[in-house]
Amino acid sequence: MSHQPIVVLPRLAALARQAAPKILEGVIAPLAVFYAALAVLGLKGALIAAVTWVYAGVGWRLVRRVPVPGTMILAVIAITVRALLGFWTGSAVIYFLQPELGTICISMVFLASVRLNRPLVQKLTLDYIHLPSAVLKHERVRRFFARITLLWAFVLLVNSSVSIWLLLHQSIGTYLLVRTATVAAISGLAVLFSVIAFRRVLGRLHQDPVPAPSA
Incomplete structure (x- = not known):
């Protein structure tokens, strides 16, 4: 009887090394560019600088x-x-x-991807890990x-909802401090759960027979 190929999830340190450059370019760098330009050019100049950075990165890859x-597609959205x-x-x-409204939009993209049978987490995973067809x-x-x-769509919605509530009911200083800690905690737990669940799924694959190809 044929079995699924055994796939071992790399160590977390290896995953972090693979993911860091892409997260840096697609998430952290645009934020850094925005704040640097904000100090020099003002709000509209900062927006132009951040948009230019992200779209230039996409254009360079397409060329x-x-x-x-x-991660870069999500940054563009x-x-x-x-x-x-x-x-x-x-x-x-x-x-x-x-950014909170952007997060809500991204969470809707996550939900839509499940509806279309093209779950977005799968694409994000394949950016960092090769999985056989x-x-x-x-x-x-x-x-x-x-x-x-679906889990990450919910996590993004919770993060944005908490952040919006803090923004509307607390001072900007409190908002920045509490939001950063809360979002980091929720997202960190979701990442840990996702990795453990993924390891568990991969660990069981070798026990499942490969479906016979259709005639």
């Missing part, structure tokens, strides 16, 4: 025919929403609200990615 990481709202209002409160087609793996994508 070189290099796959665009899922978020920065587009933030830039449109920033130019439209020019409000400081709306400025802090923008036989593994990706396994029902247990497909179900895992769908459920984890």
